[in-house]
Amino acid sequence: MSEKSGREIVPQAYAPSPTVTERPGSFGQLRKAPESFLDKSTIAAVSKSGIDETRRQLLRTSFTTALAGMLGAGLSARALASQGDPDILTLPPWSKSLGNAVATNPYGQPSKYEANIVRRQSPGLTQTDQASVSFSPLQGMFGMITASGLHFERHHQGWVDIDPRRHRLMINGLVSKPMVFTMEELMRLPSVSRIHFIECGANTGMEWGNAAVPTVQYTHGMLSCSEFTGVPLSLLLEHAGYDKATAKYVLAEGADGSSMTRTIDIERALDDVIVAYGMNGEMLRPENGYPLRLVVPGVQGVSSVKWLRRLEVGDMPYATKDEAIHYVDLMPDGQHRQYTSIQEAKSVITSPSGGQRLLTKGYYNVSGLAWSGRGTVERVDVSFDGGRNWYTAKLEGPVLPKALTRFNIGWNWDGKPAILQSRVVDSTGYVQPLKRQLKEVRGSRSVYHNNAIQSWQVTESGEVENVQLT
């Protein structure tokens, strides 16, 4: 991503196609949209006092200047402005040249103009880069599916790229036949494909005390949703002959250095858990557990153990490192909640959201995501006045259990300050809580499971900021 000043986008992640000769500074450059020719003080003045003759003149001058800046040599600004949009009147190079060959990029890449929409770390959040997090850029995403390259990362001891030919899955413990499977064998078994969200239990964890991070990428970006393909865990447990009388829990263990282990209760394990190898039509990405991971729908992401090597059926919880030292939620009375698992219903407006700007008054499509670890999204309400009044948004289908659901609602911004919020109601009737309601019960030091209603403040100048309300 470009961190340089000025409006130049310098794509670094994606090399420009070698077959197209570009003029430097021409179409790698972002020009201000025609709406943004105004400086902030003019916007503020117009918003406050309306347009009088002085300002009208100022607007005219600014627009002409802006246009002049956009034009190449040859035509005068005034001449073109009277005829129309220079991007229409002057044919762009891509309309007058031969395009690239097929398979120029054997594995397709996003447009170089999308180089800003990438996973990012939150500076200072962790002291090492191996036990760390990269956040999904929710502010730039659409629909319910997360592009695989944008799926958030959470590793405990770095990620590995496992040779699938040497990977094995073992099932042992309270089973009549402890078993070993190769990838080939697992992929011969009956499979299911289902769409589920994965959310880290610590998502929004930086926001318990106060507004701490600027954009939805950092407030809510430990969240992704994919179509996973694999063998139902219930089938494998049956296959190994799990002991129905004594089996109460399943321990899942990773093959990486950290060998992450998590306890899953047997009801969950037999319900909708998938031993997955596929993700969005291809194999899992290494960062997401290639070649095999568990997907425990609705439960915090740490239980969806990546690089899965072993499943053990047992009769008591295991109090593993990520159940007894990490991933425990501190309550005000000094007790820690252990085995907090379910990701309760939560929603967030992704556009507009913190760090973005509204350029003009008028109509906008306000869009966001809602989800529940206990079932489906029943309804999403949106407020534009900090929670005084609410309006029901439109849900985009399909609305699936334990999957992200996209919602949209139209909004006419009148140029006045506003506070945008969304609130989900799930299929159990549970209503997403206010931050103060969460804090009353759980205090502000629990780190995990913050599913409070998010507030985005829109200022008169159109700036959108992360705020928390009393």
Added chain:
Amino acid sequence: MYNSPDAVTRSLCVLFLAAALSACGQARDEKAEVATVTPPVASPWQSNYLDIGRTASPAEIAAWDIDVRPDFVGLPPGSGNAVQGEEIWLARCAACHGDFGDSNQFFSPLVLGNVTAGDIESGHVAALKDPTRVRTTLMKVATVSTLWDYINRAMPWNDPKSLSTDEVYSLVAYLLSLGYIVDGDFELSNENIADVQARMPNRNGMTQEHGLWKVDDVPDVHNTACMTNCEASVEVASSIPAFARNAHGNLRDQMRIFGPFPGEDTGIERGAETAIVSVAEEPLEPEAGLASSAPMELLAANSCLGCHQIDSKLVGPAFTAVAEKYAGQDDAVVYLSRKIRLGGSGVWGGFMPPMAQLSEDKAEEIARWLAQ
């Protein structure tokens, strides 16, 4: 490691698709319900898949089944002394965790003296109620089995699963001795580990009564779906302070470059008019010492200040000392920004972890400041 009960039927259920699940169910529990797998009626194109996969050998299970449960099922026999543990600790663990488990350099501290004799008595660490205290591993962990399993499966950080069983016992003993849970020469073994469990300072500090374990648990926080006139007053309690606006980098460069909601340019002051031009044209201030020109937000946001101070040595050298050392060196900016991003050792004694989260631009900004 599973608890091997006598009751487990060892015979393999002979499962054919149509009868498979119910047959197995009958052997165990007539009423057991199979939630997901509904066996289809046997048909020529869906043949039996039960020959897929094979039995794991005892040696294979022993190689992988390393977990240790709170009741110590799975704990291999062995022993280790805290005195030996200290030696191993200094060689294998101290670089990250500090000699006494108190370092905050790479990981949260393991021990900080926040565990008291009273805690060992009560099984509740009192300091956990105090928001000003740093939470350490020994304050949180309720089960000594967790420490054993953690070190055995995942430590050392860059060389996991390389410790012998007795080394793990020694290290657990040393770590516990740092919290005064056992004496400094304590010999921990599979025989006495249950006695140690009875002294774990936060052994009664965990609760599973929270409504977040099972899907059908009752939630602990409640809101109502009010639609009109819901809030009497709407007041902003907190927002990102102006000085931290750019702490995550320029937000303009983190948003799509077109569309209805472009990114706010946080590289300029809020409300600045024609800001890009005015910043660019700002005359450079005369040099007034390293401190006045320090990129403090950058340093703070990237944990630099945890180890470095402007003009005195902390964990790492003072910034002024670094600046002095490389003053006048032609490639100082390139050299320092490389060092910042990749880390280094040997120059100042000790070593610095790589700051790979810094973009090259940001590392260069810090390097340029140091080299100015």
